[in-house]
Amino acid sequence: MTERINRRSMIRSTAVAGAAGVGGLALGGPAQAAAAPSLVQADGTPVLTPQQFGAVGDGVADDTAAIQAAINAARSQLNKIVVIPPGQYKVTSTLVVGDHEYETPGQHLNRFVLRGYGMFGEEASKLIFDHDGVGLRWEASLGGIHGVAFDAPVKTATNVGIHVARTANTDDTDVTIVECSFLRFQRAIESVGRGFLFSKNKVAVCTTGISISWPTEGVQGSGVHVLPYGLRKWLITDNHFHSNFDAIVFTGAPDGNFRGAVISNNLLDIGRRLFKGSLTNSTISGNVVENGTGNAIVQIDAGGHNLTITGNVLGGFDTTPGAWDPPRYAIHFTSGVSAKNVTISANTFNWIDGSGIQFDQAADKVSITGNSFDHWNLSRSSIHGVVRTNADATRFAVLGNAISANPNPAGAPIRIAGTLAESTVVGNAFETDALVAAGTIGADSFVETEPGRFTKLQLAAAKNGAARVVSTASVVVANDNYGSYLVEGAATVGGGPGVKGGVEVVAVNASGAAATNLLCATNSSNDVVAFQASVAGLIPPTDNARDLGSATANIRTVYTRATRLHPHTVSTLPAAADSPGALIHVRDGHDGKPCLAMSDGTAWRRVPLGNPIG
Structure with a gap:
């Protein structure tokens, strides 16, 4: 419902609003105004501003009552739009956008819009919350906040920029927050319920950027509105998080029911942690985190099914020690998660104190492909790796990763505490002597142990192992130049x-x-x-000491064109006792002429040659 208002009409409306506000003050101020003057644009869209109710916007006067009056007045209109003109508005208590759908039924639902003139880093329309607690409580579903700056002079233990929560039909929120900025809050946004779009915003110097949870009561729907499918629709894209402890936290839902999240293209400089909490059926892609710290940059505490984590740059900082200590892990599936159907691809992991990717529990059907691991295990621990599983790893595909040297030379990059089963580890470039250290490598797994190319293949058992080597080198006789x-x-x-x-x-x-x-x-x-x-x-070999067949493994029948016997002499006859049944050619055995001889185990018995053939 917001597309009918544009920047030009906002400027025109603001000018009229300013005049109306001045007139209101001349008549005794906003406290005496029975109803807000309605501004109607050319397309019939009504717009209200706090100035119509006496707001000054100089950062000194208390504009709380005027802003709240504009919000309340908009609730009875078809298009509930409040525009915050450029200025700084001092707020000394919580502003409330009420739940119009249930408090006053039949009044055009809830589609409320609060719009300012800010764009990402610009803070033209700034609300300065000069009190502890919640700045703006948003109880209306299907609403939007655009271009407004939320500022607290000092971060406190409990201050919150925006608290999205309803008292009835509590799961259905669907709030949109675009091109806003948040500065110095304990939690910039706390949202309770389903549906959240957060895009092109700046969040700076907050302990938590976004905290999302599921309501504990008041859920009125059924089917897809309740758990497990109710916790869906999260679009968090193209934001700048600056110096936050946690950018995004999903918390409170049982059994990892947060699903359908797209967390993409966010920048965290001095970023600490990108995500913490429950997640499944979701993607984390294209994010950049510099100077991360703490336990993990991406920490999955529940769910962990059907996830894609791709194209991210996750790490600490390329100085020693940097702004603070590097993170222990880049990605961590914690003890409450048995990861399954997970794809981790095309990421850059750098400046990690421990392991790049850590699974505390057994994991199944995990693809780890095309990643780059640099400056990992900065702690030089004997237990960390670029990929580490504290239990079994089943149906893992670890392919085409570039792995820099382990600061602890004795450690293999891939470490499996249990059994590596039904898995493939191939095509990785690494700098250590060994690639995989596992409790057991199953006979159904395939591991390439030489870096970068198919030069050495390791199988736990002889099972369908084969290689085809094609050489295009010039021929050098007697060299092994065709392959082996x-x-x-x-x-x-x-x-x-x-x-x-x-x-x-x-x-x-x-x-x-x-x-x-x-x-x-x-x-x-x-x-x-x-x-x-x-x-x-x-x-045969050059020493010619091997037999074709033997006394215990005879060749029973030989079909041959001809048999050529080695010529012996009487003086060089082998011992007859060693050759019972042997037939030899003796060059001078019959009066100085050739003959055949057979050993009976005690002596060589002459077999005279007959007449010439032909």
Whole structure:
């Protein structure tokens, strides 16, 4: 209902309002005015100003009664609009925009608008609350506050800029606050109920910027109006929070019922904490927090389901020590949360005292992709990581993150206290020897342990592990330039760490012919021998000490084009006792001529050769 009033008409109305206000004073002041003079614009929209009721707007005179009178007068109008002309208005008690819908039924619902001339940092229309407690109590639903500056000379233990709350149908508020500013409040805005749009505002030097909660009584709806779905519709975008302890706090709702929140594009310089409380089915995106401090910049205390946290810059400050100590975590799912269906992507985490992302409880179906972690674990703790879970991590996808060095070199960046199950950790760039430290890495998980590329793959068990390596390098004969698939052991006992076997493809000539080497470690040392298969045949290791088949693992049938026996001489015959059943060729075994010989276990028995064929 606010689009029918524009800046030009406001200026015109204000000029008339000023004249009307002066006339009112000449007749004895606003206390004697029975009704407000109605200003009607060209489009028929009535507009009221505090000046019509005697407001001065010089920051010295007490304008409380005049502003309240303008608000009260607007309640009976079809379009309930009160314009605050440029000036400074001293207020000494709480202003109240009443709940017109229930106090005076049938009077055009509640769509009340309080509009000033401010824009973000501009404070043309300023209300100075020279008292402790609530500055403006907003009881009307579907209302809007535009361009008004709320200022307290001193922050107290209890002062509040705007308190949004109803006494009937208490859940249904839907307030809009745009292009306003708030300075020196314990809580800039305290809103109780469903529906909140807060955009292009400045909140400075407040303990809490926005506090949102659910009413404890007076909820009159059903179905989607009650918990759990009642707590929905939160748009908090494009705001500047300066030197607040907490920018946004959702509090009081059971079981994480706050849902449907969009918290985006907010700037916190000297920001401390962006969000704390209950959250589910929501997104936190595009926010920038510098000089954060405390426990966590984003702290999820309940809910934690179906969340997207993306494109944020979250951290402390790039000086030592900065304005204050850096935060312990960038994102923290606390002990009341079992996170599920969470996406954390494309964020920059920096200057964190402990872990970048912390899960106190088990978490399931979590995607952590494309983030940058820099200057983390500034405390040099042995327990912190860029991602840390104090219990099981199931169906985690940790992909493509850039991770700077841990100030504690002994610590792995990803730390799972329980079991890492059904998960993939691949494509991350990191600077430590190990990437994952877990109580157990399940056989159904896949972890890449070399930074940045597919050079080494780690599986807890042999399950469908495979790699394809394509080389475009120039051919160098006898070099391993086509690729390989190797199995490496990490055990410190037995044969010790090293390659245990695998396959490598090598070049054998300059024309591009290749051979495949079948690799295996020996049983007496950790040496690796190779059997080479190529177009030339199967070539055994260079020491030629391996058999094809053995006494206990015989080859039963061999189909071959020809068999070529090694030529022995009588003087070089092997021991017959060691070769029962062996057939050999003896070059000079029959009167100095060739023959075959077979061992019966005691001696070599001559097998004379017959006549030549053909």
